[in-house]
Structures are given as structure tokens and as C-alpha cells.
Amino acid sequence: MALSRGAQTRLKDALFHITTPIFYPNAKPHLGHLYSSLLCDVSSRWRAMQGYNTLFTTGTDEHGLKIQNASEKNGYSNPKQFVDVLYREFVKLDQMANIGYTRFIRTTDEDHIRAVRELWNRCWERGYIYKGEHEGWYSISDECFYPESKVVQLQDNGQELPVGSLKIREDEKFINIETRNEVVYHSESNYFFKLSSFQTKLLEFLETENPHFIYPPSRRDQIVNELRDSKLRDLSISRPSSRIKWGIDVPQDPSQKIYVWFDALCNYLSSVGGLQAILSNSQVSVKHTFTNQLEKPRDLWANTTHVIGKDIAKFHTIYWPSFLMAAGVPLPKKVVVHGHWLSGGIKMSKSIGNVVDPLDMISHYECDPVRWYLLENSHIEADGDFREERLHATREQIVSKWGNLLNRCCSNRFSISRAVETFAGQAATPEDNAKILAGHEVQESYLELVQLVKVLPELYSVHMQQLETRAALKLLWDVIGKANVFVQVSTPWLKSGKEQDLIIFTAIEIVRLTSILAQPIIPTLSNAFLDRIGVDKDSRDLSCTHLGADLLYGKGSNDKAREVPIKKVKFRGTT
Structure with missing residues (x-):
């Protein structure tokens, strides 16, 4: 890259x-x-x-x-x-x-x-590990102990009873209320870590010294509240080798394995x-x-x-x-x-x-559409909900919106290389260029699109820095959508000369810029788009994400029989 x-x-x-x-x-x-x-x-x-x-x-x-x-x-x-x-x-x-x-x-x-x-x-050596006896509720699935306050007996009818007053029998099922995984009660000799020594230090660190250590803030608040409300207990950090044979030996005691x-x-x-x-x-x-x-x-x-x-x-x-x-x-x-x-x-x-x-x-819908779908349909703070029909629809949208914009510009009716040669790197203002276009609606569409592209890289970067991928991809869809509208209202197939070239230049620039920005999201497909219009490998970086930054691409892009970067596939799931 x-x-x-x-x-x-x-x-x-x-x-x-x-x-x-x-x-x-x-x-x-x-x-x-x-x-x-x-x-x-x-x-x-x-x-x-x-x-x-x-x-x-x-x-x-x-x-x-x-x-x-x-x-x-x-x-x-x-x-x-x-x-x-x-x-x-x-x-x-x-x-x-x-x-x-x-x-x-x-x-x-x-x-x-x-x-x-x-x-x-x-x-x-610093005195934070000691040996002691441990008894409590252990989850094999979670590989940790849970306090009795977080354990319930799960009855056959689904009712959950606190364990404090129950007589425990081996045939009964107990779960912890955090992960809902099964727990069993037993006691053993372990090495302990003095976790209780760090309650105040952790709170000071998360609240004062580095409040941005946990992201997003809602997750930090959950941890801080847990530290405020519940006293940390020392943590068992070894297991007897008689029970767990598969692990790293405790350096001071080979009869124990490290937690x-x-x-x-x-x-x-x-x-x-x-x-x-x-x-x-x-x-x-x-x-x-x-x-x-x-x-x-x-x-x-x-x-x-x-x-x-x-x-x-x-x-x-x-x-x-x-x-x-x-x-x-x-x-x-x-x-x-x-x-x-x-x-x-x-x-x-x-x-x-x-x-x-x-x-x-991935085998059916290909790698990049799956990547795009997961990143577009998730939010860092919330659970995502996978639906195959939505994955298929996302792939179809990439083909019909982004791919179609590219294919329109690559028609043999036009010349991308001529349009780039005419308008890339020029000193004319967007307002000057707008005068080349016929009709108020077309001019307004052009100016709106140019303004959107001007702020796109910076806004996109802000979202990517925070892993707000859904918001970042919405920006790309917005500009691609408006580019398609611009092509539709400007009818380049009915125009000629500089007016046609300005329309094609503006539309293909949207393909170029969005493809560069999308490289982290869909690395293979975005580069296939850039290959299709002849963008040099050294011209796919962030310094090239403004209109007219690349003066040399487009040669051969309008030749017939060039391969389409992405094609439709059938939906093979159930709705």
C-alpha cells in the first residue's frame, strides 16, 4: 500500500x-x-x-x-x-x-x-503472588471463578434460584449470570494474585490519569462503575497440574500450571x-x-x-x-x-x-463485499445482526452504484484520458467550471458534489480514527450516490467537447477518490477499480485524494472488452 x-x-x-x-x-x-x-x-x-x-x-x-x-x-x-x-x-x-x-x-x-x-x-519478586486455598464456582468455558452472588441454580422449568440457601447436589445445573455458562463448585490449592491491591489505582487511572484508556466511553463507564460498586478479590492464577495438565508450569512450583x-x-x-x-x-x-x-x-x-x-x-x-x-x-x-x-x-x-x-x-459473496457489509452494519457500541439477504443487497449495491458509475464513465462514447488531460491540475475554480455545464440543475448538482468531495477526506479520516466504520462508509455512499445523480441529470451521452469531458472527469474522479479512501475496507476491489482506470500504483495514497490530484490516469480505460471489476452473484440464502 x-x-x-x-x-x-x-x-x-x-x-x-x-x-x-x-x-x-x-x-x-x-x-x-x-x-x-x-x-x-x-x-x-x-x-x-x-x-x-x-x-x-x-x-x-x-x-x-x-x-x-x-x-x-x-x-x-x-x-x-x-x-x-x-x-x-x-x-x-x-x-x-x-x-x-x-x-x-x-x-x-x-x-x-x-x-x-x-x-x-x-x-x-515484587510480592504480588502468594499461595493459598481456593474454593468457589468455576466455569470451564470462561476459565475463571465466579463469586456466589453471580451464580444461580437453573431449574428444568427455566427458573433461576440463588445458591446461597441451597444444598448443592452434583446432578443440579448451575450457571453464572454474566456469561450464562455452566459453573461447578470445588476447592483446591492455588497461587493468588493480589488483585485487591489495585482497586484504588485502577480507579485513579481510569477516572483521572487516562480517562480515554477504554473506548468507547460507555464501556469505560461500565468498568468504572463495577470498580466503584464491587470490591476486587484476589485472583487465583494457577491450577493444579493434577487437574490441568496442558499449560505452562509455575516457575516456583511445577505441581501447578499458570492460569x-x-x-x-x-x-x-x-x-x-x-x-x-x-x-x-x-x-x-x-x-x-x-x-x-x-x-x-x-x-x-x-x-x-x-x-x-x-x-x-x-x-x-x-x-x-x-x-x-x-x-x-x-x-x-x-x-x-x-x-x-x-x-x-x-x-x-x-x-x-x-x-x-x-x-x-466469503466463498460465495467474495471477501470484499463481506468486509464492507460487516463494517457498514455494525457499530462499535452495539451488537450487529447478520442477515444474509442484507449481505447480498450490499454486494448488489456495490455493483449497481459504484461499479455502474465506473462502467458508465468507461463507455467507448467517452474518453477518460482526454477528460483528465483537460481538467486535472487546472487552476479554474468550481464556479468557473460550472459555467461550462448547461442548465441550473446540472450546475447545482456539480457544485454540491465538488463541495462534498472537498471535505470528504478529512471527515472520513475522523471516523476511521475512531473505528466508526459505519459513519465512514456512509460518507462514501453519499458522494457515490450524488455522483450518479449528477451523471443522470447532466446526460453526458448527449453532450460533446469540454462539457462532456467535465462531466466524465468529475464522475470518474469520484470513483478514483472513493477507491483510494476505501483501500483499508476493500483492498482488493478498490484496487481493481483503480486498475480499471489506469491509476498508477504510486498514486493511490492520501496525498491524491483531492480533485485533479492525478494528471496521468485514464489511458485505455474506454477501450472495448475491458473486464468489469465486480459482477452480480445470486442470492442463495433464505429470507
């Missing part, structure tokens, strides 16, 4: 590191995994266009009881063989969805295991060289979007943004900052918390039969 020429100079030392949560490979990836990865990919690509050195990390969380149980259930001789198969499904999804990560980390990677031990030992969340969260440190590298700030080799080069880990860490789903907000905004504070490590820059994806208005479930397979959708 080409960089803005101005940005290359202005931001040559600017760093941007973005992370997905690492995903649990106990089953094939689903739409939620794709959404987290897509938000990171788009943000990374956009920052790269702005001139940042970008690092984008994702991966798989491969230890813990869920993996151990799933491995046994699926007949594998050991969990490593199981995750070696499943992690490839996540890599495959990233490849099919054109997710351009720079590091795919696995918690079975040797450098990650070293980093986990570094973090544990640092917290141990899977302590292990998994550390991947973010592993990705930038590990805890000691951050503390010493010694240079490490990092693969950026564009090149391999030496970077100081502390600088990368200071520019790190975590993108996560709302179900794991507590782990990333309470546990993780506390671990880092305990180890004396600076906190990352930001945690972005997004909603989930529903299907037909309800939570996806195999029993209901409404689970969306992202690989299946």
Missing part, C-alpha cells in the same frame, strides 16, 4: 501497534473472530496510509482445560496435536478475509512461554519482545507492514491498542492493567471494546441452526 508523500516525512518515526484478542482454537472460527480481526486490519491499513509504521498481531490461545478436554473428546493423543490442526483454521480465515497481520502468535511459541515466565517472576488468562494476556508483551525488552527498551527487530527494522519495544508498547469483544472486557481492563502495574510495566495506549454479532436478531447457536460460517459467506 502506498504512503502519503507528506505523511512519509511527517510520520516516518510514528508507530502503531494493534492487537486482536488471541482466539481459543477449541472449535472453528466464527463471525465474531472475523469482526475483531477486521477492525484491526482496517485500522492498521488506515494508519499505514497515514504514514505510520504499523504492527498488527493476532493469534491463538492454546493452553487450558477447554483445549485439554476438546482434544480428548476429538480423539487426539495430546493437546498440541489438536491445536496444531485447529490454529490453521484461524490462519485460513485470515487469508480468505485478507487480514494483513504481521505476527500470528501462538501461546505454544517458545518466545511467548519465556515472556509468560518473565511476567510471573516479576510479579512474584490460562495470565498466560494468554501476556501475548501482547511477547509480540513486542517480552517484558524485559520493554523495561530495558533495547532495540529488537520487528516486522512492520512495509519492512523489517529495529524498534524500541517500550515505544511500540506505548502505542499499542487492544481490540476486544465486550465479553472479555473485565480481563483486559481490570486483570491485565493490574498484572502490568504489579510488574512495573507501563500500560498500553488503549483498549477498544466492541459488541457481538447476532444472527437473525438472536445469539448464534448450533442447536438453533443460525450459526454463520464466515468462510462460507
Whole structure:
């Protein structure tokens, strides 16, 4: 991807590191995994266009009881063989969805295991880990304990009873009220982290020192309210090896395995060289979007943004900052918390039969329309609702609105190259150009379109910075829609000379500009549009996003039999 020429100079030392949560490979990836990865990919690509050195990390969380149980259930001789198969499904999804990560980390990677031990030992040496007895309600699905106040007995009729006054029997089912997953009661010896020591520090940090650490603000408010209303309890951060065999040994006690969340969260440190590298700030080799080069880990860490789903907000905004504070490590820059994806208005479930397979959708509707649909039909604060008919309609709109605008301009009745040669780079004002056009309605349509394009890059950038992808894409649709109206009312097929060329130039400029801006969203299709009109590879950056910035494109664009970048496909779902 080409960089803005101005940005290359202005931001040559600017760093941007973005992370997905690492995903649990106990089953094939689903739409939620794709959404987290897509938000990171788009943000990374956009920052790269702005001139940042970008690092984008994702991966798989491969230890813990869920993996151990799933491995046994699926007949594998050991969990490593199981995750070696499943992690490839996540890599495959990233490849099919054109997710351009720079590091795919696995918690079975040797450098990650070293980093986990570094973090544990640092917290141990500073007095924040101790051994004790633990009893309570444990969720295998969530890999964590829940207080009794958040546990209910689920009866056969659906009624939920508090557990405080109940006599617990093994044949009864209990769930936690946060994730609705099953919990079981047991006691064991564990190592504990002094989470209770960080309640005041966390509140001071989130309310005073860095109120923008959690985004959006509504998610920050939820965490702050939880810290105000509920006293933090010390956290069990190990499990007996007799119960969990698949994990990293506690350095001081091989009879215990490190808690899977302590292990998994550390991947973010592993990705930038590990805890000691951050503390010493010694240079490490990092693969950026564009090149391999030496970077100081502390600088990368200071520019790190975590993108996560709302179900794991507590782990990333309470546990993780506390671990880092305990180890004396600076906190990352930001945690972005997004909603989930529903299907037909309800939570996806195999029993209901409404689970969306992202690989299946990409195979039929192609990668970029799926990317566009997910980003247009979601909001960072709310849950999305996947409907295949809407995905199909989105693809049809890209063909009929954007693709049709391109195809109209590429008709052999016109000459894009002549129009560009006549009007690109010229000094004439929009008002002067409007006088070339016949009719007040056409002139008004032209001036409205030119004004909209003038402010488009800046407005678009504001939304992209905040991951407000729906608002950003609405801007593109607005200008594409008005460009189609302008072509329709100006009837270039009935005009000739400079009037025809001005109409074609203005319309094809909309295609060029929107395609450049859309590169982070639909990288393949937007570049296919730009290829179709002969835009040079070095002229697809943000410095070229104003009218008349490119003087050289259009040659051969109006020749017959040129391939159409996107064609219609059939809707094969049910409404």
C-alpha cells in the first residue's frame, strides 16, 4: 500500500501497534473472530496510509482445560496435536478475509512461554503472588471463578434460584449470570494474585490519569462503575497440574500450571519482545507492514491498542492493567471494546441452526463485499445482526452504484484520458467550471458534489480514527450516490467537447477518490477499480485524494472488452 508523500516525512518515526484478542482454537472460527480481526486490519491499513509504521498481531490461545478436554473428546493423543490442526483454521480465515497481520502468535511459541515466565517472576519478586486455598464456582468455558452472588441454580422449568440457601447436589445445573455458562463448585490449592491491591489505582487511572484508556466511553463507564460498586478479590492464577495438565508450569512450583488468562494476556508483551525488552527498551527487530527494522519495544508498547469483544472486557481492563502495574510495566495506549454479532436478531447457536460460517459467506459473496457489509452494519457500541439477504443487497449495491458509475464513465462514447488531460491540475475554480455545464440543475448538482468531495477526506479520516466504520462508509455512499445523480441529470451521452469531458472527469474522479479512501475496507476491489482506470500504483495514497490530484490516469480505460471489476452473484440464502 502506498504512503502519503507528506505523511512519509511527517510520520516516518510514528508507530502503531494493534492487537486482536488471541482466539481459543477449541472449535472453528466464527463471525465474531472475523469482526475483531477486521477492525484491526482496517485500522492498521488506515494508519499505514497515514504514514505510520504499523504492527498488527493476532493469534491463538492454546493452553487450558477447554483445549485439554476438546482434544480428548476429538480423539487426539495430546493437546498440541489438536491445536496444531485447529490454529490453521484461524490462519485460513485470515487469508480468505485478507487480514494483513504481521505476527500470528501462538501461546505454544517458545518466545511467548519465556515472556509468560518473565511476567510471573516479576510479579512474584515484587510480592504480588502468594499461595493459598481456593474454593468457589468455576466455569470451564470462561476459565475463571465466579463469586456466589453471580451464580444461580437453573431449574428444568427455566427458573433461576440463588445458591446461597441451597444444598448443592452434583446432578443440579448451575450457571453464572454474566456469561450464562455452566459453573461447578470445588476447592483446591492455588497461587493468588493480589488483585485487591489495585482497586484504588485502577480507579485513579481510569477516572483521572487516562480517562480515554477504554473506548468507547460507555464501556469505560461500565468498568468504572463495577470498580466503584464491587470490591476486587484476589485472583487465583494457577491450577493444579493434577487437574490441568496442558499449560505452562509455575516457575516456583511445577505441581501447578499458570492460569490460562495470565498466560494468554501476556501475548501482547511477547509480540513486542517480552517484558524485559520493554523495561530495558533495547532495540529488537520487528516486522512492520512495509519492512523489517529495529524498534524500541517500550515505544511500540506505548502505542499499542487492544481490540476486544465486550465479553472479555473485565480481563483486559481490570486483570491485565493490574498484572502490568504489579510488574512495573507501563500500560498500553488503549483498549477498544466492541459488541457481538447476532444472527437473525438472536445469539448464534448450533442447536438453533443460525450459526454463520464466515468462510462460507466469503466463498460465495467474495471477501470484499463481506468486509464492507460487516463494517457498514455494525457499530462499535452495539451488537450487529447478520442477515444474509442484507449481505447480498450490499454486494448488489456495490455493483449497481459504484461499479455502474465506473462502467458508465468507461463507455467507448467517452474518453477518460482526454477528460483528465483537460481538467486535472487546472487552476479554474468550481464556479468557473460550472459555467461550462448547461442548465441550473446540472450546475447545482456539480457544485454540491465538488463541495462534498472537498471535505470528504478529512471527515472520513475522523471516523476511521475512531473505528466508526459505519459513519465512514456512509460518507462514501453519499458522494457515490450524488455522483450518479449528477451523471443522470447532466446526460453526458448527449453532450460533446469540454462539457462532456467535465462531466466524465468529475464522475470518474469520484470513483478514483472513493477507491483510494476505501483501500483499508476493500483492498482488493478498490484496487481493481483503480486498475480499471489506469491509476498508477504510486498514486493511490492520501496525498491524491483531492480533485485533479492525478494528471496521468485514464489511458485505455474506454477501450472495448475491458473486464468489469465486480459482477452480480445470486442470492442463495433464505429470507
